[in-house]
Amino acid sequence: MKPSVYLQLQDSSLRYLAINPRNHSIVDWGELVFESPILDDRQVASRPLVEARLDALVREKKWRKAKAHILLMDDFVVIKEEAVPPQLNKEEVHNYLTLQMNDTIRIPFDKPIFEYEILGRWEHEIRVLLIAYPKEFIDEYKKILQAARLRPEVADVSSLSLYRLADEQKLISKEAGNHSMILQLDPYSMNMSMFHRDQPTFSRDSYSEVLAEMWVQGKDAGWSWKHSDIEQDLMLNEQFDEIDRFLNFYSNSFLSDSDQITQFILTGSFPDLNHAKKLLAQRFDLEPQLLALPQGLEQAYASLYGLSLKNKHKSRKEKKALKQQEKQLKQEQKQQAKKPKKKKKEKKPEEVAND
Secondary structure, X not given: OOOEEEEEEOOOEEEEEEEOOOOOOEEEEEEEEOOOOOEEOOEXXXXXXXXXHHHHHHHHHOOOOOEEEEEEOHHHOEEEEEEEOOOOXXXXXXXXXXXXXOOOEOOOOOOXXXXXXXXXXXXXXXXXXXXXEXXXXXHHHHHHHHHOOOEEEEEEEHHHHHHHHHHHOOOOOOOOOXXXXXXXXXXXXXXXXXXXXOEEEEEEEEEOHHHHHHEEEOOOXXXXXXXXXXXXXXXXXXXXXXXXXXXXXXXXXXXXXXXXXXXXXXXXXXXXXXXXXXXXXHHOOOOOEEOOOHHHOOHHHXXXXXXXXXXXXXXXXXXXXXXXXXXXXXXHHHHHHHOOOOOOOOOOHXXXXXX
């Protein structure tokens, strides 16, 4: 049986993870490092080169015609909550969203590809979480996979994949006033994403050209710092200044008086996450938690492993939404039953006599 293949394009590398679809065990993982950048402004700059290296990998691993899943760049995704009419079924919800896209539903790019999750059904509306991405980028990724004789299946972004994994490990609190932050820390970039009650609320990407010049990636995919350890800590603290500004903005914009950030999840490809975790704990009140990964898998592959849980997690959320709908209907039925029935109007004696 062919494994399910999960892929992530980086600035100068291609990260992969292969999983047995029967028992979800890890079959293989690794990272192909290119001699020159393959992304420019977070878009694929050299598609023929990527296709050639991926095709060689697929032939080497005997993955041809395997199902392939890819992580998209977080920079271009739009995630928002929308309301649709309450009488629509699942298929009709999709048709409604398609008709309203870039009409009543505003998306900052043309021809979006989207998917959605039903958050709950109420008497007057259905709430959905809409995730949209530019069609041109999706099409390009599909062509890359198809050129390597892979079968494109699922695409997602790293922030949602990491949340999925953290949720699977019971690291997320979904209490009304609790918010969670996931920090994806890489050598010269980071993604900060906030979640509240099972939904993404706000995120920000950060990229440092200065730091990019201070790190070098070897052919074995390992990262080396070009300067002293003291300078590395100074640069880390500068990154943490940005996290501090992000948290202050989020607290002022999204938290009520009774709300608080209760979870801080740390992951990413930074070479010494335990050291970064120690510095973060000294800087912030909340102790960062690292994700647990199976079979010795490194933290750099956490988002790919989270992507592998997508269908399982989505099915569970749909069941939860269905239960919520059933609960809502029962409550509405009880309220209807409690309403006093209208009494029939009694006829006056003269009206009876006239009859």
